Amino acid sequence: MALNDFDRALIAATQGGLPLVARPYEAVGAMLGVSGEQVRERMASMLASGLIRRIGAVPNHYRLGYTANGMSVWDVDDAQVAALGQKIALLPGVSHCYRRPRHLPDWPYNLFAMLHGTSREAVQAQAEEVAAILGSACRSHDILYSTAILKKTGLRLKD
Template sequence: MKAAVDAVDRRLVLATQSGLPLVSRPYHQLAEQLGMAPEEVLSRLTRMLENGVIRRIGAVPNHYAIGYTANGMSVWDVPDARVDALGASVGGLDFVTHCYHRPRQPPEWPYNLFAMVHGSSRAEVLAKVAEIAGLLGSDCRSYDVLFSTRILKKTGLRIGG
């Protein structure tokens, strides 16, 4: 079933798609900008999140600007029957920014669990990856780390006004 989006929802999406205002009360500023109550801004955003119209609202720090210049996607070959439980454990580590299950592409690509790790150096990233290997224990059949070589611009879908 397609979620209903009215003209006010669309204006709210347009006002927030490039980020929330960088003020102490961003929802109040949006409400003032759009001519509605802050509670309505929050209830509409909540409804759109629940209906899947928008996927998330969150901070996206620039890890390069805060000193994390070594970025490694660790890839793991773990038992398929345990990938969800193991992924939840790995994803719960404070130094893993995102963790997900992906299908294997044998024989070239045996990995089914991915976890992004950032650090101030490759040595720091490798030390954190070693912690993940220790957590996975005998469930880890093999792994590798793919380091970023350049910065790509990351933006989500943008709708026109």
């Protein structure tokens, strides 16, 4: 999809994130000299066309006090993983949950759920809650704790 001048200006105005105000589309529109509705409509069109994948909040868990972050990985029965993954995704400590292909024999895990807590003990307690929901459909699991903060970025234009 070819970008027009407005698309480029919109991406440039939002690539650092939407403004943290009550009406962010109006704030972006004011920067670009258009209405907030025009911003919202064009971003929705970009989303629908696949030019952008999502519009969402990206919290900094460390700044919120959640310093023991762990990607929990689960070996779940393939016939049940979709339904069980939906339940896991609704848990309050889970920021994202998704299915991934196994890479046997070294990597048997097919369900991933990012758990956030103020301590490793808190994350472990969340993992026990996940295990209880998965029940006998889960054959094994592990928790891979974060050791560094990675820079999170959105859509960027190449110079």
